[in-house]
Amino acid sequence: MRRRNKLVAIDVVGAVALLVPAQALASSVPEGSFNPGLLLSVGSGEYPVGFGTEISGMVFPKGDPGSIGYGGFFQAQTYAGDYARLAFGFQLGNVVGGELGIAGLTRSDLHTSTFALHTGVFASAAVLGTGLRVTIPMTGADHGLPAHGVEVSWVLTLKVPIYSGKIFNSFGRPLRDEQGPITAAAREASGWADIRDPALVAHLSTREREELAALWLEAALAEHASIATFAALALELLALGAPADLLAACQQAAQDETEHARLSFGLASTYAGLPLGPGTLPLPATARLGDAAAVAYLSFTDGCIGETFAAALARRAQRHAADPAVARALARIATDEARHAALAWSIVAWCLALDPARVRATLGAALAEPEIEAPAAPLTDVLGLPIVPAARHGAVPADEQKPLRRRAERTARARLKRMLRAPREARVEGDVIP
Numbered sequence: 001m002r003r004r005n006k007l008v009a010i011d012v013v014g015a016v017a018l019l020v021p022a023q024a025l026a027s028s029v030p031e032g033s034f035n036p037g038l039l040l041s042v043g044s045g046e047y048p049v050g051f052g053t054e055i056s057g058m059v060f061p062k063g064d065p066g067s068i069g070y071g072g073f074f075q076a077q078t079y080a081g082d083y084a085r086l087a088f089g090f091q092l093g094n095v096v097g098g099e100l101g102i103a104g105l106t107r108s109d110l111h112t113s114t115f116a117l118h119t120g121v122f123a124s125a126a127v128l129g130t131g132l133r134v135t136i137p138m139t140g141a142d143h144g145l146p147a148h149g150v151e152v153s154w155v156l157t158l159k160v161p162i163y164s165g166k167i168f169n170s171f172g173r174p175l176r177d178e179q180g181p182i183t184a185a186a187r188e189a190s191g192w193a194d195i196r197d198p199a200l201v202a203h204l205s206t207r208e209r210e211e212l213a214a215l216w217l218e219a220a221l222a223e224h225a226s227i228a229t230f231a232a233l234a235l236e237l238l239a240l241g242a243p244a245d246l247l248a249a250c251q252q253a254a255q256d257e258t259e260h261a262r263l264s265f266g267l268a269s270t271y272a273g274l275p276l277g278p279g280t281l282p283l284p285a286t287a288r289l290g291d292a293a294a295v296a297y298l299s300f301t302d303g304c305i306g307e308t309f310a311a312a313l314a315r316r317a318q319r320h321a322a323d324p325a326v327a328r329a330l331a332r333i334a335t336d337e338a339r340h341a342a343l344a345w346s347i348v349a350w351c352l353a354l355d356p357a358r359v360r361a362t363l364g365a366a367l368a369e370p371e372i373e374a375p376a377a378p379l380t381d382v383l384g385l386p387i388v389p390a391a392r393h394g395a396v397p398a399d400e401q402k403p404l405r406r407r408a409e410r411t412a413r414a415r416l417k418r419m420l421r422a423p424r425e426a427r428v429e430g431d432v433i434p
């Protein structure tokens with residue numbers, strides 16, 4: 001996300017005075033995961049049960065953890081303490097995949113070691129994985145003859161993924177100029193956030209606190225920019241002669257976003273250990289006053305789709321948030337964003353009635369686009385944050401966000417098509433003034 005005033009002073013850990021640009025907390029990192037864990041195999045061979053550890057790492061070149069990734073693995077197992085099996089190699093896939101590598105099997109008498117080809121297929125979900133592994137002996141270490149035969153094993157893994165990549169969130173309607181969304185920069189500031197009970201974050205490592213502070217700071221800045229979005233929308237509605245109920249709902253939405261920003265700055269400040277707030281906001285010129293088609297278009301893209309998505313995202317984050325303060329903030333945000341989406345539909349319907357020909361043409365053109373481009377999301381790059389603790393504090397991985405966004409767009413398109421086909425009935429459907 002573009003930001004015009006970048007230098008920020010943040011003492012992220014409180015105890016240590018650091019001067020850190022906010023972007024340093026969110027530097028670009030590759031999308032991927034590092035997965036240490038335990039490994040159990042049951043199969044053919046002299047000793048059927050092997051127990052040990054596996055470490056794997058995957059990167060996702062498309063920048064989407066839901067896409068095909070590649071990486072490497074290392075396994076170390078012992079079989080009843082009598083011999084060990086070490087393997088390393090290459091993995092390809094995602095939820096399901098395959099692996100190819102080299103295995104070395106030893107005995108206590110190292111002279112009978114065996115080198116083998118390691119092949120396997122795997123499937124994984126959350127922390128659990130399973131697979132089938134075939135170890136094909138190739139050569140013995142010294143004598144030329146393998147000491148081990150072919151081993152076919154069923155494998156069970158328990159791994160804790162440590163996620164690297166983009167994570168989190170925008171719960172606000174973006175403030176735009178011609179070049180894209182705008183937010184303020186963060187700074188140390190009173191007036192936007194209380195630092196809550198430090199015990200809330202005492203169990204987190206410094207690294208986790210830094211990254212969660214960065215995450216919530218991005219969300220807070222997006223919410224803060226939304227206040228201006230609704231203020232500008234109120235002016236646009238006034239210029240178009242909108243009724244009082246639309247105007248009042250728009251002003252209420254600006255107040256909601258103010259509260260969302262306070263809640264988000266509060267969480268960011270608690271993780272950071274010092275009060276954070278927004279700096280100056282580089283407001284764009286309000287250029288489109290009196291243009292009902294432009295108001296309808298942005299209400300559709302950023303409100304009907306964007307805020308429906310924001311509501312679903314906040315609800316999803318709330319379900320996994322174990323921290324009560326985080327869960328409370330997300331519940332409030334989810335409820336408000338759903339109401340803002342309803343307001344956006346009301347504005348679309350009103351604009352359609354106001355200037356049917358132009359608004360229909362603009363919205364029809366929007367429907368003809370294969371996909372409505374999402375505003376550049378203030379996703380925060382996170383390196384080395386275990387995904388389970390992150391989710392407890394409100395984080396939603398990028399791969400879980402995409403289906404929510406797609407569903408929000410699909411349902412909004414269907415509803416808009418119905419409105420354009422039968423504007424009279426759709427007016428009633430869209431007339432949900434909060």
Ligand SMILES: [Fe+2]
Pocket residue numbers: 171172173223226256257260333337
């Ligand atoms: Fe919001």
Ligand SMILES: [Fe+2]
Pocket residue numbers: 171172173226257307336337340
């Ligand atoms: Fe909103």
